[in-house]
Amino acid sequence: xEDFCFYSTIGIEGFxxxxxxxxxxxxxxxxxxxxxxxxxxxxxxxYTTESCTFTSWEILGTIKDTPEDFVVREVLxxxxxxxxxxxxxxxxxxxxxxxxxxxxxxxxxxxxxxTSSTSPNRTVTDAAPGLLEPNILDATTTKxxxxxxxxxxxxxxxxxxxxxxxxxxxxxxxxxxVALQEALQRLQDCAMNQMHTAATAATLDHNEExxxxxxxxxxxxxxxxxxxxxxxQVDEPSTVLAKKSARxxxxxxxxxxxxxxxxxSGVWGKIESKSNxxxxxxxxxxxxxxxxxxxxxxxxxxxxxxxxFLSHPKEDMIKLLAFRNRGFEGARGSNGSTARxxxxxSGPEDNNWIPSDPTSAxxxxxxxxxxxxxxxxxxxxxxKNKYFDTTTTQIHDNDSDNSEHASVLVVRWQRHALMRGxxxxxxxxxxxxxxxxxxxxxxxxxxxxxxxxxxxxxxxxMQKLTQILKxxxxxxxxxxxxxxxxxxxxxxxxxxxxxxxxxxxxxxxxSRYGITLDLFYNVDFVLSTGLLxxxxxxxxxxxxxxxxxxxxxxxxxxxxxxxxxxxxxxxAMTERVRTNGFINFYGExxxxxxGLLSVVGNRTFDIGRAMLQKDYLKAIHLLMEGxxxxxxxxxxxxxxxxxxxxxxxxxxLKALQGSDIMPREKAVLRGLHRFPDNPLEAxxxxxxxxxxxxxxxxxxYLWNLAASKRIALHGNQVALGDLYFESxxxxxxxxxxxxxxxxxxxxxxxxxxLPLPGFNVQYxxxxxxxxxxxxxxxxxxxxxxxxxxxxxxKGSYRHxxxxxxxxxxxxxxxxxxxxxxxxxxxxxxxxTMLLREMMLTTVTRPAQA
Numbered sequence: 001x002e003d004f005c006f007y008s009t010i011g012i013e014g015f016x017x018x019x020x021x022x023x024x025x026x027x028x029x030x031x032x033x034x035x036x037x038x039x040x041x042x043x044x045x046x047y048t049t050e051s052c053t054f055t056s057w058e059i060l061g062t063i064k065d066t067p068e069d070f071v072v073r074e075v076l077x078x079x080x081x082x083x084x085x086x087x088x089x090x091x092x093x094x095x096x097x098x099x100x101x102x103x104x105x106x107x108x109x110x111x112x113x114x115t116s117s118t119s120p121n122r123t124v125t126d127a128a129p130g131l132l133e134p135n136i137l138d139a140t141t142t143k144x145x146x147x148x149x150x151x152x153x154x155x156x157x158x159x160x161x162x163x164x165x166x167x168x169x170x171x172x173x174x175x176x177x178v179a180l181q182e183a184l185q186r187l188q189d190c191a192m193n194q195m196h197t198a199a200t201a202a203t204l205d206h207n208e209e210x211x212x213x214x215x216x217x218x219x220x221x222x223x224x225x226x227x228x229x230x231x232x233q234v235d236e237p238s239t240v241l242a243k244k245s246a247r248x249x250x251x252x253x254x255x256x257x258x259x260x261x262x263x264x265s266g267v268w269g270k271i272e273s274k275s276n277x278x279x280x281x282x283x284x285x286x287x288x289x290x291x292x293x294x295x296x297x298x299x300x301x302x303x304x305x306x307x308x309f310l311s312h313p314k315e316d317m318i319k320l321l322a323f324r325n326r327g328f329e330g331a332r333g334s335n336g337s338t339a340r341x342x343x344x345x346s347g348p349e350d351n352n353w354i355p356s357d358p359t360s361a362x363x364x365x366x367x368x369x370x371x372x373x374x375x376x377x378x379x380x381x382x383x384k385n386k387y388f389d390t391t392t393t394q395i396h397d398n399d400s401d402n403s404e405h406a407s408v409l410v411v412r413w414q415r416h417a418l419m420r421g422x423x424x425x426x427x428x429x430x431x432x433x434x435x436x437x438x439x440x441x442x443x444x445x446x447x448x449x450x451x452x453x454x455x456x457x458x459x460x461x462m463q464k465l466t467q468i469l470k471x472x473x474x475x476x477x478x479x480x481x482x483x484x485x486x487x488x489x490x491x492x493x494x495x496x497x498x499x500x501x502x503x504x505x506x507x508x509x510x511s512r513y514g515i516t517l518d519l520f521y522n523v524d525f526v527l528s529t530g531l532l533x534x535x536x537x538x539x540x541x542x543x544x545x546x547x548x549x550x551x552x553x554x555x556x557x558x559x560x561x562x563x564x565x566x567x568x569x570x571x572a573m574t575e576r577v578r579t580n581g582f583i584n585f586y587g588e589x590x591x592x593x594x595g596l597l598s599v600v601g602n603r604t605f606d607i608g609r610a611m612l613q614k615d616y617l618k619a620i621h622l623l624m625e626g627x628x629x630x631x632x633x634x635x636x637x638x639x640x641x642x643x644x645x646x647x648x649x650x651x652x653l654k655a656l657q658g659s660d661i662m663p664r665e666k667a668v669l670r671g672l673h674r675f676p677d678n679p680l681e682a683x684x685x686x687x688x689x690x691x692x693x694x695x696x697x698x699x700x701y702l703w704n705l706a707a708s709k710r711i712a713l714h715g716n717q718v719a720l721g722d723l724y725f726e727s728x729x730x731x732x733x734x735x736x737x738x739x740x741x742x743x744x745x746x747x748x749x750x751x752x753x754l755p756l757p758g759f760n761v762q763y764x765x766x767x768x769x770x771x772x773x774x775x776x777x778x779x780x781x782x783x784x785x786x787x788x789x790x791x792x793x794k795g796s797y798r799h800x801x802x803x804x805x806x807x808x809x810x811x812x813x814x815x816x817x818x819x820x821x822x823x824x825x826x827x828x829x830x831x832t833m834l835l836r837e838m839m840l841t842t843v844t845r846p847a848q849a
């Protein structure tokens with residue numbers, strides 16, 4: 001029976017409307033399978049001892065035999081509109097697609113937005129070619145950047161930029177501008193005094209005490225926003241752009257002129273300290289994005305933990321902060337040299353050498369530091385800035401009375417970070433040139449396009465985009481993760497990116513990786529997770545069969561025979577789901593493959609459970625050990641290297657060298673190699689969304705268990721103690737509890753929800769609520785608000801049942817055992833779970849001969 005994997009192992013049991021006969025999950029199980037399944041009770045469909053032969057409701061078939069068999073298209077919400085095209089075309093373009101047409105024409109500056117003359121009934125390929133071009137507003141409405149009165153840092157000193165900005169925000173009040181500049185200098189002096197105090201009082205054992213003292217003395221200064229006009233009119237896009245550029249120049253000038261200070265923009269008087277909840281601070285800024293922004297200047301204590309290790313802390317810390325604040329621009333010397341090709345005589349081979357050029361910063365170390373102290377110092381610098389490289393060298397210390405050799409920690413930018421930074425600066429210059437030439441309006445600065453993936457994992461696709469487009473992952477907005485074994489069409493937004501640049505990368509590089517970008521439009525919104533209405537699916541079912549069960553007595557297992565699928569039965573099962581809906585389980589794409597741990601290996605929710613238990617090293621081991629299903633030989637080779645080397649990061653990374661497989665594992669391995677004693681920091685090498693994906697997987701697994709329990713107890717009837725959404729917009733603040741029998745008559749099953757566990761949800765007030773607590777207690781997990789994100793979750797709600805839209809079953813001509821099924825589901829719902837309900841799937845079976 002090891003060939004059969006039961007869905008109950010990932011919490012999935014039961015159907016909205018099931019058959020009267022027993023299911024494979026009952027008549028195929030052996031004693032050991034029963035003992036290893038979930039702790040849920042029976043669904044109530046117990047098989048009697050009478051002998052029986054029957055044709056099961058179950059339908060066997062193959063899905064995802066090829067990627068083309070499983071096509072997914074995102075549907076955008078109606079609130080997102082593309083400017084410059086008709087309402088009919090906006091409606092049509094809400095469904096992600098890439099039309100069959102000739103490659104897009106080269107963009108020209110004088111390209112005008114065509115007016116649509118197409119009727120709503122025309123297909124995409126019949127549409128006028130202009131409709132497929134981006135929405136480019138009249139370039140004359142935006143003043144070129146080079147005409148704006150924005151200080152140029154290359155031709156103006158930092159102090160001049162600061163003075164000009166302060167005069168502007170102070171209006172006609174000259175004394176106010178002078179007072180603000182004096183306050184900046186006092187803040188810098190205060191930072192220097194704090195550093196001196198820390199240097200004289202600090203020892204290597206006082207870091208925590210010093211940190212608490214610094215927090216008490218932390219000060220800041222508010223620079224007011226630009227004066228508002230008396231008419232209260234909304235600024236033109238050109239004015240908004242000019243203000244934004246001026247603020248950017250001021251930020252940069254302050255950091256270069258006053259190295260101990262940092263700056264951040266925020267709504268005047270609303271932005272909170274960095275020590276407060278970042279999420280709330282971001283929410284405030286997002287809600288007030290049309291209000292005027294001021295600038296908060298504050299003392300930067302981020303590197304002060306290094307002070308106890310240094311012999312000349314005051315001078316060397318200023319050098320380090322200035323080096324950091326110059327960024328990649330300062331990483332080339334005046335002669336064009338970098339840290340990697342510095343001129344002769346300016347390196348560690350010169351005993352009198354102390355790096356003072358822009359390519360590095362030198363920190364002179366105390367002579368009494370041990371090897372462990374120096375290792376700790378390297379780790380501290382790495383933790384403060386992941387793009388820094390550090391090396392230790394010996395110099396001749398002329399300041400020492402004995403003229404002895406001293407140790408110096410040399411800080412440089414990592415080579416790959418330096419190259420990326422220089423490339424980014426080049427792109428910014430190109431973008432300024434393109435903006436000044438009028439390619440797009442400042443208001444519509446984001447590029448919306450459709451991304452087609454062919455059998456490509458989501459994270460791998462995002463990494464390829466960042467590499468080829470040479471941008472950050474945060475510059476790419478997407479609404480959700482799509483299937484790997486499929487052809488998927490999804491919308492993405494590219495922040496501040498030009499169409500010409502994307503088209504060039506698309507034509508030259510992306511297609512070889514199974515990625516295509518098309519349908520480019522300039523928009524004023526950015527996509528993020530969950531910002532979609534749903535997904536349309538077109539699925540080919542192959543090799544459709546039914547099962548005849550011969551069970552003459554009570555012995556296990558029953559004898560099965562495979563017979564042709566009856567189309568009347570297939571239509572009846574389709575109509576059953578259309579009418580009654582399906583249980584909104586999370587599929588194996590989220591929680592992991594069904595089956596015993598010894599058979600399928602580690603699942604996603606196993607990793608999430610370890611993270612929630614704060615066992616981060618276990619989470620890394622589970623990630624590296626991986627699954628036992630559907631992995632290529634190259635992936636298996638890497639996992640074997642991890643096992644054979646007893647978790648040695650260097651040996652495992654060698655096995656990964658030169659390949660683009662296993663992006664998550666590779667990132668974590670590099671993090672663990674850098675932080676061998678800090679597995680949490682290693683996990684943070686993954687981006688934020690991916691770390692939360694594992695936590696969400698455990699939440700999803702527990703939701704599956706609870707949904708199975710709820711269906712087993714009450715079926716598709718509303719019960720006392722159920723939670724439900726009172727309004728149709730799924731507002732979590734409108735979650736109610738069914739308290740009375742009178743209320744039962746007013747609530748429909750489509751309104752009933754179950755919580756994904758977290759610190760900000762309520763649980764059903766019946767047996768299902770108790771079941772949540774039982775499982776969480778068993779796993780030793782408690783969701784708390786003040787925990788780090790990797791070990792807690794806020795929680796949310798999910799509909800128990802879902803009813804598909806536009807569900808259609810079609811025969812495929814000449815293929816009697818094939819069928820095509822299409823439908824639309826809300827966001828976050830799994831097509832495989834609809835198919836499970838329709839085909840009565842409780843086990844995964846071995847391939848039929």
